[in-house]
Amino acid sequence: MSGGYIGKLLRADLTTGTITTEYLPPENVLRQYIGGVGLAAKILYDEVPLGTKPLDPANRLIFLSGPLGGTPAPTSNDCAVCCLSHETGYTMGVAHFHGFFGSTLKFAGFDGVIIQGAASKPVYLWIQDGKAEIRDASGLWGKDTHETLGMIREEIGQPEAAVACIGPAGEALMNGASVCTDYHHMAAKGGAGAVMGSKKLKAVAAWGTGGVSVADPDRFIEIMLEWRRKMFTGDTNAQMLLNGGIATRGYETMGNTSITSFKNLLDPDGGTAMAYAISEFNKKCVLRPQGSFSCPVACAYRLEIAEGSHKGFVATPGGGGESIEGSALVMGITDPGTCYYLTEQFDRMGWDSATPGLAISLLFELYERGLISQKDTDGLELKWGNAEVIPVLVDKMLKREGIGKVLAEGPKATAEHFGGEALKAAVHIKGSGPNIHDWRPIFETLFSYMVSPAGPCHQGIGTYDPDLGPEYSFPQLGSMFTPEGRALGTRVRMIKKLYDDSLGVCWFSTMGVDGIADITCRALVAATGWKDFSIEEAHQVGERIINLMQAFSVRFGHTPAHDLDIGGRWLDPPESGVAKGLSIAPHLKRLVRDYYEVMGWEPDTGKPLRETLIRIGLEKVADDIAKVEVPVKLQDVPFQAPAIPEQT
Amino acid sequence: MVYTLDIDYMKCTGCQSCSVACSLKREKISNPLLGRIQVARWEIEGLHVPIVCRQCEDAPCAQVCPVNALVRDSDSQVIEIDSNRCIGCRMCVIACPFGAMIVNPHSLKVMKCDHCQGDPLCIHVCQNQAIKYVPLTKSLYAKRMAGSRKILDSIAGTA
Structure with missing residues (x-):
């Protein structure tokens, strides 16, 4: 070996x-x-x-x-x-x-x-x-x-x-x-x-006591030092997240881009206010960054709450910002200490808060709007910001008891249980919670979550990786509020992400890093001794993985209807914030087709074309899916985006 | 000039970049247990302590060594292991009050930090500069200035 x-x-x-x-x-x-x-x-x-x-x-x-x-x-x-x-x-x-x-x-x-x-x-x-x-x-x-x-x-x-x-x-x-x-x-x-x-x-x-051998240790050391240096040069993700950076710098950035989800995504400006409030609150708390193995970023952090009803409580969040939104902000919680307390409870349950949180926040919204009453909520009063009821609902979900039985199945199932307005208010993609920010201001991210062959998350898709540089031959495409280029952008970022994710390193060490494809290839060569491994080969690895995943999905029943399976709230233009009144929704169906085309898949079904699979060495996969008939065509998917009001 | 590995314990995030980089440079294999610098991780407290040889003036390791295999370089003052003399009794491991003597669990070879002949790799992978390699006099100066700043602030605060 x-x-x-x-x-x-x-x-x-x-x-x-x-x-x-x-x-x-x-x-x-x-x-x-x-x-x-x-x-x-x-x-x-x-x-x-x-x-x-x-x-x-x-x-x-x-x-x-x-x-x-x-x-x-x-x-x-x-x-x-x-x-x-x-x-x-x-x-x-x-x-x-x-x-x-x-x-x-x-x-x-x-x-x-x-x-x-x-x-x-x-x-x-x-x-x-x-x-x-x-x-x-x-x-x-x-x-x-x-x-x-x-x-x-x-x-x-x-x-x-x-x-x-x-x-x-x-x-x-x-x-x-x-x-x-x-x-x-x-x-x-x-x-x-x-x-x-x-x-x-x-x-x-x-x-264990074993080690990992490296083909050329001295060369590898040179490359890893260059990599570490470039991770903190320019506008990289590592720079923002350095030393628990999400807790302060990160939430400020989220505030500036109106992507903090709040009250089931009804109130972007409320979310922005909370992002700034949490950032300010954290500056008063004792924050200790926690490094993962060989990680110079240390995005995860230990936070000792400095004031309020949870003073002295120690939270152990990861380095991303989503968990606190699904655990607390989507329910309209406004006390930062309580937000961290609730986040910790979901973490301890081993539960990604997006999916249960968005089921609960939907219930809150329906209750607040008078569409359901206490007889639907097992007598609980679901007013925005009522933190006491959240552990009660979580307990009911874990026991599948009362309303918990409905919520346990996630936000889409909860919406279908109540029907009507609930379907329009639901926040889900393919039935579950995505990495939960309010993605409506970042068109490509929302779109790519919908079509990701890894389900509704950024693990299949390299969304919001900024400038990919010339090595990806990807032109920078204007404003993030245009549908143009989103299909190609999704393809290019996805190829990069899946190759990076096959290496054994975290995405935060590659996102936004200048010349990263060259660095990772050289590191791979120095580690494995594959002397002629090139950037072109790396790109093909990414493309091969995504095609294999898509072929897997097709064999397990995926259709274009699944790629348009999105909760109604995502289609509403935001009520406020930087993307107020703007929406990608009217373009989604066309973008799905564009994406299939740019991937070399059947435009009507998303099934990878034989020639595409052959080109990347997946002949057997091409044979496997040759006889699979995708039962739904894209043009037959009943998908109606709500009309976007005229801009004033 | 005598240099020291200066450590700011509050800046360590416990990532072990130092240990794993050291092992690859010196042992040609990537294994944090073989790093001549180790990190004692206290996860609940969220604090982590890099442990590395302090090149003690009155070094317990050298004192207990029955074959005088631990030798101080008269120039750098760094203590190195003379592998021709070392009999692998690990008395130095017992004697070191910091746990800074490292034993390879496979070869049972004893190792310690020797400042990489004046170019330690660990400092270059420590993002927060929790480990610095500085002249001893500068290290003392920096300590003195930081300490005096606190005194100044408290005097100014009460004046």
Whole structure:
């Protein structure tokens, strides 16, 4: 095995209790998919039997690092967490988490872990120095994600073990359940938490004394130093997020762009005010940035609340801004301390707040507008900002009790339960919560979430990655409020994102970094010894992964109707903010067609064309989908965007 | 001139970039356990402590070494391990009050920080400059100025 990789995968069949070690595919296959999301996509495509449902034992749950994982490359901690998506049921579910799990897995002797089957009682997997065992987790079932981490480390006697675990939300198979690691980090999208829960797998713990070999150590050191330098040169994402930067600089940026979701997206200016308020509040709190393995950014942070009713409370958020919106702002909570308190509760439940939060916020809106009453809400008064009812509703959801039974299925199911105005007010994409900001002012991001073959999130799509530079031959296209160029932009950013996500490093080390494609290619060459690996080959890797994911979706029943499956509120022009009165909605159906075309897919169905698949070496996939008849054509999808009022 | 690895503990985020970079440079493999600088992580408190040899003046490691394998360079004052003499008894590991003596768990080789002959890689990967490599006199000057600023501020505040 060349450098970079360990060369081994661990496979655990929980039905039979069998653990096996497998070798990675040969170099020619690795060069096609690299690792991370790419190799996971290949495994899912090859192994998940057609007709499988997300919670069936036959679904796979895959944890995969990549060839740069565990090296001194910046952010070499990335772990892709992939499965047949529980959010959609017809796409791959793709998430990434950071912290120490991905790198530690390699030090423990494996590039990745494939979980299949389902245990009959709760178990966890303990991986150490090339060996693994399935252990009883009866005493851990019901524990939250923080408690579980501590209890497992104590039980195995390894205080530095990395632990990926689910909380009560994953155990209860909730829509939006996530996998948590190292207090701050969530594999939030794709429903991996629910899939893990269905396998009765509480956690995977890893630790080891091994290392990652690198083909040319001296060259690799030079490149990683250049990479680290460029991450903090110019307008990069790393720069904004440095040292828990989302808590202050980040929320200010969000305020400036009117993307803070507030009151179920009814009040963009209210969201902006909250973004600034949270930023100011955090400047008074004790904030300690928390680095993931080999990460110079340390976007995650420990925050000790300085004042108010939650004074002294310690929150452990990740480095993105979304969680607090889904946990609190969409319900109109205005006290920053309470926002952090609620965010921490969702994190401890192992629940990506977007999906439950947007179901709850829809209920709030319906109640506030008088469309439902206390008899629909189990007697709860759902006034904007009423934080007390949120834990009550969460508890009802976890128990699927009363109104909780409806909410547990997510925002789209909640809208369908009430019908009428609820459908117009719902905030969902493909049934679930996306990475929740109010994306209406950033046309391309909203669009790309709709068509992402990884479900409604930025894990399949490189949205809002700024200037991609000449190496991507992508022209900069005017205002973000024009539909022009959005299809091509989605294609180009997606290709970059999926290649980057196959390397074993975090997206925050590549976003907005000048010359990054060249840097990552050189790093890959120095790590693996693939001397002639080029940027062109890297682009083709990205394109190959996206096509494989799309072909997977087509085989699992994806149609163009799914790409227009979006809650009504997204189609309303924002009431206020920088994009007041503007909307991409009238262009969406055309953009979906443009996107299919620019991807080399059938414009009416989104099925990858044979010639496209052949060009990128996916002949077998072309054969697989040749006979698949996509049952719905784009032109037949009943999609009506509301009329946009004239601008004054 | 005598240099020191100056550490600002409040700036460390616990990322272990220093450990893993050190291991690749010196041991030619990427493994944080083989870094001659280690990070003790206190996750609940959210504080992390880089542990690296302080090149003690009255070094316990050198004192307990039965074969005098720990030798101080008269120029840099850095203590280095003479691998020809070292018998691998790990008495130095026991004696070091910081836990700064490193043992490779596979080869059982004992290692310690020797400032990379005046060009330590760890400082270049520490984004927050929690680790700096500076002349000892400058380090002391900086400490003195920071400490006196606090005194000044408190005097001005009460005056």
